[in-house]
Amino acid sequence: AQSVTQLGSHVSVSEGALVLLRCNYSSSVPPYLFWYVQYPNQGLQLLLKYTSAATLVKGINGFEAEFKKSETSFHLTKPSAHMSDAAEYFCAVSKGSARQLTFGSGTQLTVLP
């Protein structure tokens, strides 16, 4: 079975600092992995996705993630945090006959001035 684990339910960084949100997956085959962001009182917005084309995936708003098979990881990074990045971030894997998404528990990112 495929699942994802997000380490750290809350992460705080200073404005301008590196953002690192961790996601590990468990899968016996190469997965399709996604990062979504949820701003307060809004829906889920796709940041980026990995579909086996390139291991370093660039997304919107300056975010990127690197697929590391040896570490079964798909961590999300951004070189310099902005106040507007404060939100909840979800890692997800596509699984099942209908390719529905299975989500991690989410990481709440706080950006400190």
Place this chain on the structure above:
Amino acid sequence: DSGVTQTPKHLITATGQRVTLRCSPRSGDLSVYWYQQSLDQGLQFLIQYYNGEERAKGNILERFSAQQFPDLHSELNLSSLELGDSALYFCASSVSESSGNTIYFGEGSWLTVV
């Protein structure tokens, strides 16, 4: 704007009642997914339809049902509501069922059961 439209945005109802949540997928998308987001359960997959047919079920209660109509819009019916059903219900859509397809989410319907 993802292109997925959900109504109503907010709904307050009493225990034991029944409600219907409506979803219009993105233009051209054949696949519709329903998710429930709650504080204790996180984001849970409920059910998926593809071109009118049910294709996968997740953690959907027997009190809940859904359907997708010929015009591809979908409805999620929640009956005999309990306090624990209070949650944010998302509809999402994608073009097909292929792995790696982007799934686009609506802004959700907030359900409060009192």
